Amino acid sequence: MYIVSKIADEECNVDTVSLSLDEVYQLSVRVLTSNGMADDHARAIARVITAGQRDECHSHGIYRLLVCVRSLRDGKLVGDAKPQISELSPAIVRVDAGFGYSQLAFEVGSKILVEKARKIGIAALVINNCFHFSALWPEVEAIAEQGLAALAMTPSHSWVAPAGGTKPVFGTNPIAFAWPRPGKFPFVFDFATSAIARGDIELHRRAGKDIPLGWAVDEAGQPTTNPAAALKGAMLTFGGHKGSALSAMVELLAGPLLGDLTSLESQKFDEGVGATPCHGELVLAFNPETFAAGKQADGERFAEAMFDAIVGQGARLPSQRRFEARVRSETKGVQVSAQLYSDVQALIRG
Amino acid sequence: MYIVSKIADEECNVDTVSLSLDEVYQLSVRVLTSNGMADDHARAIARVITAGQRDECHSHGIYRLLVCVRSLRDGKLVGDAKPQISELSPAIVRVDAGFGYSQLAFEVGSKILVEKARKIGIAALVINNCFHFSALWPEVEAIAEQGLAALAMTPSHSWVAPAGGTKPVFGTNPIAFAWPRPGKFPFVFDFATSAIARGDIELHRRAGKDIPLGWAVDEAGQPTTNPAAALKGAMLTFGGHKGSALSAMVELLAGPLLGDLTSLESQKFDEGVGATPCHGELVLAFNPETFAAGKQADGERFAEAMFDAIVGQGARLPSQRRFEARVRSETKGVQVSAQLYSDVQALIRG
Numbered sequence: 050m051y052i053v054s055k056i057a058d059e060e061c062n063v064d065t066v067s068l069s070l071d072e073v074y075q076l077s078v079r080v081l082t083s084n085g086m087a088d089d090h091a092r093a094i095a096r097v098i099t100a101g102q103r104d105e106c107h108s109h110g111i112y113r114l115l116v117c118v119r120s121l122r123d124g125k126l127v128g129d130a131k132p133q134i135s136e137l138s139p140a141i142v143r144v145d146a147g148f149g150y151s152q153l154a155f156e157v158g159s160k161i162l163v164e165k166a167r168k169i170g171i172a173a174l175v176i177n178n179c180f181h182f183s184a185l186w187p188e189v190e191a192i193a194e195q196g197l198a199a200l201a202m203t204p205s206h207s208w209v210a211p212a213g214g215t216k217p218v219f220g221t222n223p224i225a226f227a228w229p230r231p232g233k234f235p236f237v238f239d240f241a242t243s244a245i246a247r248g249d250i251e252l253h254r255r256a257g258k259d260i261p262l263g264w265a266v267d268e269a270g271q272p273t274t275n276p277a278a279a280l281k282g283a284m285l286t287f288g289g290h291k292g293s294a295l296s297a298m299v300e301l302l303a304g305p306l307l308g309d310l311t312s313l314e315s316q317k318f319d320e321g322v323g324a325t326p327c328h329g330e331l332v333l334a335f336n337p338e339t340f341a342a343g344k345q346a347d348g349e350r351f352a353e354a355m356f357d358a359i360v361g362q363g364a365r366l367p368s369q370r371r372f373e374a375r376v377r378s379e380t381k382g383v384q385v386s387a388q389l390y391s392d393v394q395a396l397i398r399g
Numbered sequence: 400m401y402i403v404s405k406i407a408d409e410e411c412n413v414d415t416v417s418l419s420l421d422e423v424y425q426l427s428v429r430v431l432t433s434n435g436m437a438d439d440h441a442r443a444i445a446r447v448i449t450a451g452q453r454d455e456c457h458s459h460g461i462y463r464l465l466v467c468v469r470s471l472r473d474g475k476l477v478g479d480a481k482p483q484i485s486e487l488s489p490a491i492v493r494v495d496a497g498f499g500y501s502q503l504a505f506e507v508g509s510k511i512l513v514e515k516a517r518k519i520g521i522a523a524l525v526i527n528n529c530f531h532f533s534a535l536w537p538e539v540e541a542i543a544e545q546g547l548a549a550l551a552m553t554p555s556h557s558w559v560a561p562a563g564g565t566k567p568v569f570g571t572n573p574i575a576f577a578w579p580r581p582g583k584f585p586f587v588f589d590f591a592t593s594a595i596a597r598g599d600i601e602l603h604r605r606a607g608k609d610i611p612l613g614w615a616v617d618e619a620g621q622p623t624t625n626p627a628a629a630l631k632g633a634m635l636t637f638g639g640h641k642g643s644a645l646s647a648m649v650e651l652l653a654g655p656l657l658g659d660l661t662s663l664e665s666q667k668f669d670e671g672v673g674a675t676p677c678h679g680e681l682v683l684a685f686n687p688e689t690f691a692a693g694k695q696a697d698g699e700r701f702a703e704a705m706f707d708a709i710v711g712q713g714a715r716l717p718s719q720r721r722f723e724a725r726v727r728s729e730t731k732g733v734q735v736s737a738q739l740y741s742d743v744q745a746l747i748r749g
Contacts, residue, residue: 138519140489140519170487170491170523171488171490171491171521173685173690198652200652211709213713213715214709218705218708218709218712228655238644287642288642294717297588297717298588300702301702301705304701305697306690307690307691308691308694308697309694311704313705333521340523341655341656341658342493344659348654351654351659351660352661355650358568358663359564362560362568365563367640
């Protein structure tokens with residue numbers, strides 16, 4: 050079905066497959082729909098999977114299809130959930146994802162979020178009852194493309210101990226932010242408030258490698274370099290008590306504020322299945338034109354002077370590696386391991 | 400004028416002075432007004448100084464009167480600025496502080512902020528052109544007392560290097576958050592995104608003590624334990640590249656978004672005087688009743704279960720030391736060093 054070119058030049062190993070971005074997208078849609086996912090959900094998820102593969106965030110590329118299909122087959126996930134939109138106020142739009150994946154809920158809700166923020170300067174998108182596996186940068190970047198700043202956060206499952214403790218309470222609780230830069234890639238960051246992503250500990254376990262001290266404690270609460278012991282124990286937050294405080298804020302703003310689950314409650318809801326976390330998400334949009342009250346040009350100038358002062362001393366802005374990969378992928382396509390490609394193709398039914 | 404009791408019991412050294420909270424407040428008002436500050440500004444500042452002394456945040460207690468009076472006598476500060484309120488939208492109120500201190504601008508603006516957030520669920524307070532020296536916790540706590548969650552941030556002066564760099568770009572850029580807990584002290588944090596407060600490096604310098612590695616680099620960009628070299632070089636952010644990204648977000652949301660200065664620009668505005676930074680501030684308020692759409696009770700229950708899981712394992716919530724001090728101070732008053740008390744009294748004119 051797909052034109053797959055095995056490249057034999059010096060850029061690639063023989064065991065990789067080269068795909069165009071459209072091929073990644075079409076493959077993703079086919080895998081998901083052939084496993085019973087509704088077409089609108091499949092397309093929304095395929096868009097973020099393609100973006101992940103494009104930016105060489107491999108854990109958010111087509112690898113995720115394996116996880117999605119397992120959830121479709123085994124989990125509580127509703128593959129054809131209809132997102133229900135309600136306007137909570139002139140500043141807040143809520144989308145009940147109905148226990149489907151978050152992406153379609155974000156797509157339909159973010160259009161209204163952007164309209165609201167354009168009109169009154171600040172607005173919030175509340176997503177409730179969604180299964181959430183994707184990075185947050187595609188979402189804040191989509192809002193920044195509309196000329197708005199954006200802040201997004203979600204809880205996950207309770208894997209991370211609070212500062213001063215050794216038992217899991219928090220999720221890995223990502224927080225992402227984007228600031229629009231006319232004619233340039235936005236300023237974007239998207240990081241877990243845990244010291245490291247849970248997937249990185251998993252990768253170390255599979256590779257039989259130790260993890261650094263500071264990532265986790267074991268079940269007895271002792272610092273550990275053993276990834277298996279870490280996964281049974283508790284991960285730690287980044288930045289000590291400050292990172293821990295920030296992680297608690299993510300829980301509160303993207304959980305209880307929205308009447309939705311904390312990571313502890315999401316873990317309970319999972320009932321030991323080990324599925325993708327199910328909870329809420331909060332996205333805020335800020336319109337500089339409204340906030341700056343006539344001084345938006347000054348604001349842009351000050352922001353660019355700050356970026357210049359960072360880059361000018363040889364430091365990097367966040368997300369630059371992703372943007373470099375994006376430029377490459379958009380002209381040359383992406384490389385996927387032949388094994389992964391074969392595993393993904395094997396998911397196609399019918 | 401003030402009833403000062405020298406306590407001689409075992410709780411105090413002979414060189415401290417015991418003051419009631421009202422005495423702290425009255426002393427603060429008198430010092431400020433006798434140095435030409437308008438009465439409304441003096442009372443607003445005296446309230447936060449009293450709160451700082453009460454919570455045993457000594458660097459934000461009556462010690463600050465020394466700094467305020469110096470700024471009144473020498474700086475660009477306008478001691479009788481009239482805060483100008485404008486409504487930028489149904490969701491945003493702006494207060495132009497007119498190059499006065501921030502506290503009065505916050506007091507007049509936050510009343511409208513709370514009204515707006517009550518009405519449409521989320522609202523923003525923009526303060527422009529303010530001199531800012533106070534902690535942010537009194538502000539987010541004041542909003543949490545109204546049953547709302549609050550998030551506040553400001554830049555400062557460019558003292559802090561970005562991750563991967565060695566030259567100052569960011570301010571110490573505090574970020575503060577409060578979550579209301581019915582019948583209890585709120586969940587509150589207020590931290591600098593620098594590894595440590597600048598005042599702590601200053602205290603080490605005065606005491607002739609080394610600072611730990613990781614706080615700062617010297618002018619040549621080398622890690623240093625010498626506080627004087629650190630103050631001439633650049634401070635570092637907490638939490639590596641994540642703390643650095645967060646610090647950049649504080650700059651953008653509390654500076655350029657508001658058409659106001661970054662820490663780099665605030666430093667330029669200072670023209671080498673070394674005065675209190677002058678810039679903007681952003682405060683957001685969130686109404687759980689609106690956001691939770693009928694599930695506020697669930698949200699409160701999930702939040703309290705999370706706090707129980709933290710405290711139940713022997714970890715502490717942020718701000719507990721302050722709250723313990725507050726309970727003490729409200730019954731027993733506060734202890735101030737006799738030297739500081741004498742220095743502060745000497746500021747009174749006329």
